[in-house]
Amino acid sequence: MAKIGVGVLASGSGTNLQAIIDAAEAGKIPARVAIVVSDKKDAYALTRAKKHKITHFFVDLSSFSSRAEYDRHLISLLREHKVDLVVLAGYMLLVGPEFVRAFPHRIMNIHPALLPSFPGTHGVADALRYGVKISGVTVHFVDEELDTGPIILQEAVPVLDDDTEETLHQRIHQVEYKLYPLAIKLFAEGKLRVGGRRVRIAE
Ligand code: GRF
Secondary structure, three states: OOOEEEEEEOOOOOHHHHHHHHHHHOOOOOEEEEEEEEOOOOOHHHHHHHHOOOOEEEOOHHHOOOHHHHHHHHHHHHHHOOOOEEEEOOOOOOOOHHHHHHOOOOEEEEEOOOOOOOOOOOHHHHHHHHOOOEEEEEEEEOOOOOOOOOEEEEEEEEOOOOOOHHHHHHHHHHHHHHHHHHHHHHHHOOOEEEEOOEEEEOO
């Protein structure tokens, strides 16, 4: 099967990026990470890309006249590098409408809670504070709002009585490392069928 080109946007440590690189290099998913872009100069995600000889860029938002300009630059970078699927992996900026329209149903995000519960940047802490007994992981397509796009995969993670944000996030991470490569694999195999809000996984 032909490999799809994946472009990863990441702002932080990039452990999900690492899981995707590892799955791709091991031939577990028909994909290759074509480019990694970060809005943070010192994001460890960029170091990971470098270690694996993957093209990577720090793109400084403050050097653009607007968010739209910055997004346009990202769109052309990703297109230049033949990206079929954009994967947000701990990317802390909201992607703009033009960006979403440039890659319709071709942008994925991973969220450390069971959406639509606990959207936003503090999903793990918010779930813990609320006192839910079960949280989890959501992989979804990105639309123009925050954490609202059609859900591709979800998996529950139980919250333990003595959990802290760190311990819960650690167990959530372990599930993420499995779910994100799986979602990319299903996409690459052409098995994701989007109808309205629902994503069906073809046999
Ligand atoms: C993950 O928990 C992901 O769900 C959230 O941000 C975190 C990124 O972690 N969107 P990492 O940079 O992949 O280690």
